[in-house]
Amino acid sequence: MIFVALKMLIGDRLKYLGLLAGVAFATLLIVQQSSILVGLAHQTGSFIRDTAQGDLWVMDEQVRFSQDSLNLRDTVLQQVRGVAGVRWAVPVYQGFLKARLGDGTRATCILVGIDDATLTGGPPSMVEGSLADLRQDRAVLIDHDAAPQKLRLRNAGGHLRYNDRFDINDHEVRVAGTYRASKSFFWEPVIYTTYSRALSIAPAERKMLTYVLVKTQPGADLAAVARDIHAATGLTARTNEEFAAVTRDYILTETGILVNFGLAVGLGFVIGVLICGQMLYNFTLDSLRYYGSLKAMGATGLTLIIMVLAQVFAVGVLGYGIGIGFGSLLGKLVGNAGLAFMMPWWIPVIAAIAILVICAVAAVLSLTQVLRLEPAIVFRA
Amino acid sequence: MITASPSRSDSPAETSALAIRCRNVTKHYGSGDAKVIALRGIDLDVRQGELMMLVGPSGCGKTTLISVIAGILDRDEGECSVFDQDFSAMSQRARTLWRGQKIGFVFQAFNLIPTLNAAENVAVPLMILGESRAAAVRKAQDRLAQVGLESRWRSYPNQLSGGQQQRVAIARAMIHEPKLIVCDEPTSALDHETGHVIMRLLKTVALQPDRALVIVTHDARIFGFADRIAKMDDGRVVKIVDDPNHLHAEE
Numbered sequence: 001m002i003f004v005a006l007k008m009l010i011g012d013r014l015k016y017l018g019l020l021a022g023v024a025f026a027t028l029l030i031v032q033q034s035s036i037l038v039g040l041a042h043q044t045g046s047f048i049r050d051t052a053q054g055d056l057w058v059m060d061e062q063v064r065f066s067q068d069s070l071n072l073r074d075t076v077l078q079q080v081r082g083v084a085g086v087r088w089a090v091p092v093y094q095g096f097l098k099a100r101l102g103d104g105t106r107a108t109c110i111l112v113g114i115d116d117a118t119l120t121g122g123p124p125s126m127v128e129g130s131l132a133d134l135r136q137d138r139a140v141l142i143d144h145d146a147a148p149q150k151l152r153l154r155n156a157g158g159h160l161r162y163n164d165r166f167d168i169n170d171h172e173v174r175v176a177g178t179y180r181a182s183k184s185f186f187w188e189p190v191i192y193t194t195y196s197r198a199l200s201i202a203p204a205e206r207k208m209l210t211y212v213l214v215k216t217q218p219g220a221d222l223a224a225v226a227r228d229i230h231a232a233t234g235l236t237a238r239t240n241e242e243f244a245a246v247t248r249d250y251i252l253t254e255t256g257i258l259v260n261f262g263l264a265v266g267l268g269f270v271i272g273v274l275i276c277g278q279m280l281y282n283f284t285l286d287s288l289r290y291y292g293s294l295k296a297m298g299a300t301g302l303t304l305i306i307m308v309l310a311q312v313f314a315v316g317v318l319g320y321g322i323g324i325g326f327g328s329l330l331g332k333l334v335g336n337a338g339l340a341f342m343m344p345w346w347i348p349v350i351a352a353i354a355i356l357v358i359c360a361v362a363a364v365l366s367l368t369q370v371l372r373l374e375p376a377i378v379f380r381a
Numbered sequence: 382m383i384t385a386s387p388s389r390s391d392s393p394a395e396t397s398a399l400a401i402r403c404r405n406v407t408k409h410y411g412s413g414d415a416k417v418i419a420l421r422g423i424d425l426d427v428r429q430g431e432l433m434m435l436v437g438p439s440g441c442g443k444t445t446l447i448s449v450i451a452g453i454l455d456r457d458e459g460e461c462s463v464f465d466q467d468f469s470a471m472s473q474r475a476r477t478l479w480r481g482q483k484i485g486f487v488f489q490a491f492n493l494i495p496t497l498n499a500a501e502n503v504a505v506p507l508m509i510l511g512e513s514r515a516a517a518v519r520k521a522q523d524r525l526a527q528v529g530l531e532s533r534w535r536s537y538p539n540q541l542s543g544g545q546q547q548r549v550a551i552a553r554a555m556i557h558e559p560k561l562i563v564c565d566e567p568t569s570a571l572d573h574e575t576g577h578v579i580m581r582l583l584k585t586v587a588l589q590p591d592r593a594l595v596i597v598t599h600d601a602r603i604f605g606f607a608d609r610i611a612k613m614d615d616g617r618v619v620k621i622v623d624d625p626n627h628l629h630a631e632e
Contacts, residue, residue: 003508003514004494004505007496008497010496011497012496290492292492293488294509295477296451296453297480297481297485297505297506297509298477298478298481298484299481300474301477374454376453376454378453378488378492379444379453379489379597
């Protein structure tokens with residue numbers, strides 16, 4: 001009778017396509033919004049992952065995310081270098097500074113100063129110039145891909161390019177190279193220079209050291225080294241993953257994007273329940289006369305349950321597949337456009353569970369009608 | 382109370398075994414002020430090999446009686462057995478299974494599933510009984526040939542005329558060789574000529590010596606096909622007519 005159930009379902013093309021579209025749309029909405037949320041959450045840690053040459057980040061314990069600069073005493077660097085298990089430790093400066101581009105355009109940028117001697121903590125890959133070019137006079141590095149949007153010359157047209165000169169905090173600098181980094185959640189362009197140059201550009205403060213990037217000895221216990229650093233300096237040492245997680249959690253909870261995207265995912269679920277539940281319920285109502293005939297002709301309650309479940313299962317599986325397919329396609333397009341989209345394995349699983357719930361609700365609504373049906377209905381005109 | 386037992390001694394079916402035996406069957410719907418008594422003590426016998434018609438005005442209880450006989454509606458009181466099987470003694474599931482094996486249905490509105498073709502519609506009772514689709518459809522094609530639709534087995538209901546749809550419905554009612562076929566107004570949606578074709582089919586193909594046909598109808602034009610007619614009014618069988626042509630003339 002599964003054959004009969006499926007033909008009843010597929011035979012009415014319009015309703016069938018409507019049901020499929022409902023499930024597919026719900027799946028797409030759940031998958032797409034979840035994937036964008038995960039992508040955005042992932043992008044909050046881009047700077048940390050791109051600067052992950054070390055094992056630990058030493059910072060003030062009040063730091064809530066990667067751009068939250070709470071500077072440290074300069075002496076901390078030497079204290080950290082003295083902790084057992086530390087192979088090397090380098091300073092990192094990070095601060096939000098005002099830049100004035102060649103045509104007068106103003107922009108806020110994140111200036112990152114990396115160790116002068118080793119240039120450790122620099123961007124992951126260079127497009128134009130080399131990391132060593134930072135040793136040239138007034139040299140800075142800009143993000144090759146982000147420059148057209150984030151360092152746009154609003155007055156003259158175009159954007160900041162290799163070899164251009166501009167001011168940061170009224171200090172002239174020159175683009176000595178461009179780098180390629182991961183897409184970041186944070187809007188402000190990241191400009192790299194050396195630590196000492198960063199300190200000369202940035203407004204003078206009593207404390208100018210933002211982070212100490214630490215590499216541990218091979219085989220060292222990261223947790224133990226972090227504890228020792230804390231004991232020696234009173235500061236917190238976080239692994240790259242821990243720092244990325246702290247940043248992600250802060251952004252998700254403090255900016256409201258979790259609530260917004262959560263609402264969109266919830267909306268997808270509710271739309272799915274309403275559309276699929278309603279359409280399947282209507283489909284069953286329209287078919288009640290035939291279910292009544294089948295019941296009169298000897299179809300047991302179990303047979304009718306199997307028929308309805310077969311219909312719901314068919315719609316659910318196919319609609320889910322279409323939704324995941326479109327979701328992946330959309331992700332590919334969005335990803336190519338450089339927007340946040342990341343679909344780990346558990347998003348399709350969660351979507352599958354949501355669709356299962358949607359289909360179960362639809363099935364229960366339909367079965368309530370079918371099982372309550374008096375077969376004598378078939379003799380009523 | 383009128384007992385619809387054979388009254389003519391020369392009736393060819395007089396000595397036949399009973400297919401249906403109803404005694405003092407009552408049925409009501411609703412309660413209190415809304416209570417409607419549909420059957421008020423029905424006594425009715427239908428013999429094997431007999432085509433019995435139930436006739437009467439709307440609301441007289443014909444459909445309720447046929448529903449009770451077919452086991453799709455519970456009676457309130459009385460006895461009713463179909464081929465010696467009393468539904469009230471059976472579980473719901475056993476009753477449904479027995480109905481699937483022993484009873485065929487022909488409905489006024491045909492009730493063919495619009496998304497199944499003619500052969501698949503006819504095959505449904507066999508599929509309900511667990512037969513494979515391929516085997517059921519093969520048998521369905523043979524049945525369709527019996528009702529003159531061998532070339533239309535791929536057609537969907539909306540591609541068939543009313544008469545052809547009813548022929549498909551008859552083939553469906555016969556395919557599992559039920560002992561009893563109940564028909565609800567099988568000709569009311571058809572023109573006179575098509576109605577006669579359908580009745581000839583029912584009488585010649587569906588009716589066998591060991592089976593019975595019960596037909597609910599308003600259509601006086603087909604009374605002549607009945608072996609006997611039970612005339613109903615206000616929930617009672619008020620008259621058993623052994624000469625249907627006589628009733629036809631009366632109507």
